[in-house]
Amino acid sequence: MDLTAATLASPTLAGVALTLIHTGRAPTRSALTRQLGVTRATVGAVTGELRDLGLIEVDAGAGGGRQGRPSHRLLPSPAGPVALAAQVHPDGFAVALVGLGGTVVARRAVHGPVSADPARTFAPAAEAAAALLRASGRPCVGAAVAVPAAVTRPGGTAVRALYTGWPDGTPVRDLFAAELERQGVRGARGRALGCEAVNDVNALALGEHRQGAGRDATHLLVVSAEHRGVGGALVRDGALYAGSGGLAMEAGHVSVDPDGRPCRCGNRGCLNVEADAERLLDEAGGPVAADRPVLDQAVALLRAGYPGDSRVRAAADGCAARLGLALAGLINVLNPDRVLLGGMYRELLALAPARLRGAVASHSPWGVGAGVPVEGGTLADGGLIGAAELAWQPVLDNPALLRTA
Ligand SMILES: [Zn+2]
Known part of the structure; x- marks a missing residue:
């Protein structure tokens, strides 16, 4: 399935209703009526169809509709697909x-x-x-x-x-x-x-756009330091931007230092090697234990060491500076209305928000990058x-x- 085509396909009315419920935009039948712009009778028929398919339950007990009348809550069926x-x-x-x-x-x-x-x-x-x-x-x-x-x-x-x-x-x-x-x-x-x-x-970007901190962004840029290396994604008008063959947004291979470390792609100084979890651990002297994921070790080291360990702080600030340089370039090219950071970068932003946002702003032409919200993803299992x-x-x-x- 091509996600772009699927998202642009014409869903049925029941599909539109299900999507509104799924994405939290229609928690009650009255909200769904307003969102769809159809009669209450039509909404009653649609919600009845979704219930009969085993997708939702219609709870008549509560919901707080207009004029104090209860509105039926629309809930995922606990035994549903x-x-x-x-x-x-x-x-x-x-x-x-x-x-x-x-x-x-x-x-x-x-x-x-x-x-x-x-x-x-x-x-x-x-x-x-x-x-x-x-x-x-x-x-x-x-x-x-x-x-x-x-x-x-x-x-x-x-x-x-x-x-x-x-x-x-x-x-x-x-x-x-x-x-x-x-x-x-x-x-x-x-x-x-x-x-x-x-x-x-x-996947992370799509999850955050539908269910997390990316809701309602029209051009959502996501950059994440995952278990190894760094990845990027753009969700544009609700659909993943894929490029001509699905290979767009290789943000990990944006060079932030032409004389930097060699990347597995053959270039030097890619964000992948200049600001990922392994680089942080390497610079901060954190142990790389074989029995624990590298990402978990990097996050734990940041949380424990950033407040008081000067070596961890220096390593983290170096990563933030290089990430800021890459983000400024991506923001300038893509003009997103929101930037979300994932993986290790979410921790980096939480610990040093001013430093990271300052790095973005200092590399942004005309100050444009400084005006774009840079936030952390909110989903625990976004991918x-x-x-x-x-x-x-x-x-x-x-x-x-x-x-x-
Ligand atoms: Zn590379």
Whole structure:
């Protein structure tokens, strides 16, 4: 599925209603009536259809409508369908079931080095996801896997997988789908399961836009220091900006020092190597323990050391300065109305907001960059939630898909 096409497709009225409920814009039937601009009778029919499909519950008990009249609350059904989301990274993987409204119903994370053989990576992730789904007893709307590599679209193949060693053109979507099928995972009513693959920071950006701190931004720029390296994404008018082949927004390879450290891409001084978790640990002298994800170690070191450890502070301030330089360039090129930071950068912003925003402003021509809000993402599992958005999308466009065999 092409997300851009899916988002631009004409959803059914029930699909528009479901999307409004899913994204928190219509928590009550009266709110949904206002948002849709249709009669109460029509909204009653639509919510009845969504209820009959097992997607929502209509709670007549509360809600606080106009003139003191209670308005029926629209809630995700506690037994309703879920999306199956997976996120693979160089230090392991996580899987989750994500319900309507971006709610993580169940989650499991496994730590361990990722295999350079993609099949050996996706088999345990699919097995863990299938176990969660079986335990939940809930139907599945679809699956999606987020990976630390650019992902072609259409095609679902990974390229530039610099941190996992997968060959260029690895068919990550098809591999994950095949492993899920081997595990016996089926879609609602026994149908074949739809499966998507997406870059991990693209997934994070989509999750934050739909369910987190990116809501209502028209041009949302997300830059995140993940488990290794740095990624970027742009959500424009609700859809991921993909470029001509799905490979846009490689923010990690923006050079912030032409004489800097060598990057795995062949260039020098990329943000990937000048301001990522490994660089912070390297400069701050933090131990790199094999039994703990690098990202977790970097975040823990920042939290513990930034207030009083001069070496940690110097390393963090250096990362903030280099990140600020890259952000100023991206802001100047893309003209976003909001910037969200993820992964280690979220911690960096929380600890040194003035330093990071000051670095952006000092490199911004005409001061434009200083006026763009730079905030931290708010989702604990943004990558998983964003991947789940892709899996949910066909049902959000047309909920009646759950009815047809
Ligand atoms: Zn690079």
